[in-house]
Amino acid sequence: MLKYALRRILGMIPMLLLISIVAFFLALAMPGDSFSGEIDPNNTDPEYIEEMREKLGYNDPIHEQYFRWVSNFVQGDFGKSTKYQIPVKDLILQRLPNTVMLGVMAMFFTYIFAFSMGIYAGRHPHTKMDHFIGGFNYFLLAIPSYIAGVFAIYFFSFQLGWVPFSGSVDIAVESGTLDYWLSRFYHALMPSLILGALGTATYTQFLRNDIIDNSQKDYVRTARAKGTADSKIYNSHILRNSIIPIVTFLGFDIVQIVNGALITEAIFTYPGLGQLFLTSVNAQDYPTLMTLFVMFSFLVLLGNLIADLLYGIVDPRIRVD
Amino acid sequence: MSKSEQSKAKAPLLEVKGLETSFSIEGKDYNAVDGVSFTVDRGKVVGIVGESGCGKSVMSLSVMQLLPKGIGKIRNGEVLFDGEEIQSFNEKQMNQIRGKDMAMIFQEPMTSLNPVFTIGYQIEEVLHNHFKLSKKEARNKSVQLLSAVGIPRAAKIVDEYPHQLSGGMRQRVMIAMAIACQPKLLIADEPTTALDVTVQAQILELLKDIQTKNDMGIVLITHDLGVVAESCDEVIVMYAGKIVEKTDVESLFTKPKHPYTKLMMGSIPRLEEDTEKLETIKGIVPSLTKMPQVGCRFANRCPKAMPECTEITPQLEENEQGHEVACLLYETSHPKEGVLG
Ligand SMILES: Nc1ncnc2c1ncn2[C@@H]1O[C@H](COP(=O)(O)OP(=O)(O)OP(=O)(O)O)[C@@H](O)[C@H]1O
Ligand SMILES: [Mg+2]
Numbered sequence: 001m002l003k004y005a006l007r008r009i010l011g012m013i014p015m016l017l018l019i020s021i022v023a024f025f026l027a028l029a030m031p032g033d034s035f036s037g038e039i040d041p042n043n044t045d046p047e048y049i050e051e052m053r054e055k056l057g058y059n060d061p062i063h064e065q066y067f068r069w070v071s072n073f074v075q076g077d078f079g080k081s082t083k084y085q086i087p088v089k090d091l092i093l094q095r096l097p098n099t100v101m102l103g104v105m106a107m108f109f110t111y112i113f114a115f116s117m118g119i120y121a122g123r124h125p126h127t128k129m130d131h132f133i134g135g136f137n138y139f140l141l142a143i144p145s146y147i148a149g150v151f152a153i154y155f156f157s158f159q160l161g162w163v164p165f166s167g168s169v170d171i172a173v174e175s176g177t178l179d180y181w182l183s184r185f186y187h188a189l190m191p192s193l194i195l196g197a198l199g200t201a202t203y204t205q206f207l208r209n210d211i212i213d214n215s216q217k218d219y220v221r222t223a224r225a226k227g228t229a230d231s232k233i234y235n236s237h238i239l240r241n242s243i244i245p246i247v248t249f250l251g252f253d254i255v256q257i258v259n260g261a262l263i264t265e266a267i268f269t270y271p272g273l274g275q276l277f278l279t280s281v282n283a284q285d286y287p288t289l290m291t292l293f294v295m296f297s298f299l300v301l302l303g304n305l306i307a308d309l310l311y312g313i314v315d316p317r318i319r320v321d
Numbered sequence: 322m323s324k325s326e327q328s329k330a331k332a333p334l335l336e337v338k339g340l341e342t343s344f345s346i347e348g349k350d351y352n353a354v355d356g357v358s359f360t361v362d363r364g365k366v367v368g369i370v371g372e373s374g375c376g377k378s379v380m381s382l383s384v385m386q387l388l389p390k391g392i393g394k395i396r397n398g399e400v401l402f403d404g405e406e407i408q409s410f411n412e413k414q415m416n417q418i419r420g421k422d423m424a425m426i427f428q429e430p431m432t433s434l435n436p437v438f439t440i441g442y443q444i445e446e447v448l449h450n451h452f453k454l455s456k457k458e459a460r461n462k463s464v465q466l467l468s469a470v471g472i473p474r475a476a477k478i479v480d481e482y483p484h485q486l487s488g489g490m491r492q493r494v495m496i497a498m499a500i501a502c503q504p505k506l507l508i509a510d511e512p513t514t515a516l517d518v519t520v521q522a523q524i525l526e527l528l529k530d531i532q533t534k535n536d537m538g539i540v541l542i543t544h545d546l547g548v549v550a551e552s553c554d555e556v557i558v559m560y561a562g563k564i565v566e567k568t569d570v571e572s573l574f575t576k577p578k579h580p581y582t583k584l585m586m587g588s589i590p591r592l593e594e595d596t597e598k599l600e601t602i603k604g605i606v607p608s609l610t611k612m613p614q615v616g617c618r619f620a621n622r623c624p625k626a627m628p629e630c631t632e633i634t635p636q637l638e639e640n641e642q643g644h645e646v647a648c649l650l651y652e653t654s655h656p657k658e659g660v661l662g
Contacts, residue, residue: 316437
């Protein structure tokens with residue numbers, strides 16, 4: 001297992017290299033550079049700009065620029081944000097915990113919703129409740145997150161005043177206290193609920209169908225022949241089999257969360273990486289953009305790796321060694 | 322002993338009366354088992370033979386109440402187990418006797434085990450379902466059972482998963498599971514088809530062993546008349562959901578009556594066929610939706626068919642002492658009082 005994991009991690013290196021090249025050239029290909037928008041070209045001496053370009057290495061051959069960027073990158077130096085004027089590393093470290101919290105909570109909600117609905121519907125197929133769950137899920141699947149987000153803000157924040165509509169924490173609370181963590185949880189609650197609920201549909205219907213499939217398998221008949229109670233057959237024999245395909249979704253899930261975070265964070269003005277990404281695009285903050293791009297791609301690779309490893313754990317037929 | 326217990330002890334172990342099991346196909350119900358009656362006594366082996374698709378498995382699943390939910394159902398008839406009418410039992414009551422008093426070995430060893438649980442877990446489950454046992458006791462018992470069915474390295478196999486085992490091994494695991502609680506009745510649906518000949522003999526030997534020790538009744542379903550001759554006391558020959566002949570093993574082999582039985586035994590040589598294909602019968606069992614409702618269901622394949630065979634339904638009646646047959650060649654099978662159909 002460990003060997004397999006190591007091998008897989010090493011196998012990720014070429015992918016990462018490719019990603020870094022794409023990130024680099026994407027940044028090059030985008031219009032303007034970090035100076036555009038930051039420096040007023042009418043009031044600045046063009047010779048000074050040229051001098052700065054030379055100094056910052058913008059005029060070096062492309063491959064030299066690339067290698068400089070990569071070698072700095074692997075040493076943990078992601079450059080300096082041209083918009084915020086602080087190291088990208090610090091910027092990301094500020095935002096990362098918020099996005100992780102949002103993502104983990106969203107995933108948690110997805111699993112809670114999907115498992116409770118999927119297991120119920122799978123065990124009682126073609127009943128009224130099953131149809132209701134199916135309908136509800138198609139509804140969730142159909143609404144775009146920005147519409148759900150706007151509605152949620154309108155009802156729960158403005159009308160009912162239950163939850164805050166922006167930010168990630170109260171300014172008044174002191175960092176590190178219990179109140180501080182509660183406040184953060186409170187701020188992440190609505191965005192993560194929305195993000196989680198919108199990701200539920202595919203899981204629920206998949207789980208439902210897989211449970212129905214499995215309930216017709218021969219091994220279920222064997223369990224019944226042994227006098228095993230129906231509830232145990234569903235909750236242990238069948239569920240244990242139906243979890244296997246769900247686990248492989250995990251990699252895909254991380255992508256979803258990153259995608260979802262982009263939009264959700266923007267709507268809730270939640271200061272996470274998704275929001276940072278959008279502001280960086282607007283500000284043409286290339287050092288930040290490139291770092292985020294590499295990070296998101298890395299997360300996707302990592303998600304797939306985790307899914308593969310979990311697959312080996314939950315399915316005895318796949319033993320990785 | 323109370324009165325009811327006395328009558329229980331006297332009643333046959335399994336009594337099936339007029340069993341009709343139907344499957345719903347495109348909204349209509351079709352009988353896969355059509356009015357089957359037989360009994361199994363304690364300590365006896367009853368063989369059920371017949372071609373593929375004649376309803377042997379459906380009949381056993383009906384007895385165990387393991388028909389696929391929503392598709393198959395018992396339409397008519399009674400199943401008495403140990404003197405008790407069990408066809409009206411609910412799921413919970415059935416769960417108390419399934420695995421403990423009546424057990425079944427399924428025809429499909431490759432798919433009948435849960436792929437994600439260890440062999441040990443799956444055997445221990447049936448023990449835990451019916452007895453209060455510690456984990457360790459159950460584990461020891463399952464190792465014992467595995468050795469008893471001839472699995473080498475049983476102590477290691479308990480921790481393995483089904484996919485690590487061959488078909489024959491899995492079949493033995495199924496057998497170990499079925500005999501774990503020493504049931505009174507064992508239904509074995511082709512228990513030896515996945516095994517090679519020497520192993521087949523071992524398994525049959527083993528089943529007989531347990532049977533004599535526990536006075537267990539066995540329903541042995543097989544294609545193999547050799548197995549029947551070897552291990553059965555009584556034989557039921559089924560065709561297209563009905564019993565066509567029922568007798569003790571000796572008279573079946575010495576004087577088979579139904580043309581179908583004779584054909585199966587290859588005792589009717591037919592000139593137009595080469596001698597190698599002696600045992601094969603031309604044609605196939607009709608599908609459920611195409612089953613003739615009047616007349617003998619075998620008529621269209623029967624070398625001895627007469628015109629009335631498609632008009633009069635033969636009755637399964639005793640033709641000789643203890644030898645029942647349903648064929649119009651025998652006077653006893655003609656309906657009484659001239660009732661047709
Ligand atoms: N789940 C089902 N749905 C519909 N029809 C079924 C189902 N299971 C069995 N049948 C039908 O019932 C009839 C009897 O099938 P059964 O499996 O009992 O045959 P069998 O005698 O056990 O054959 P084999 O020797 O191949 O095991 C067949 O016509 C079959 O097509
Ligand atoms: Mg069968």
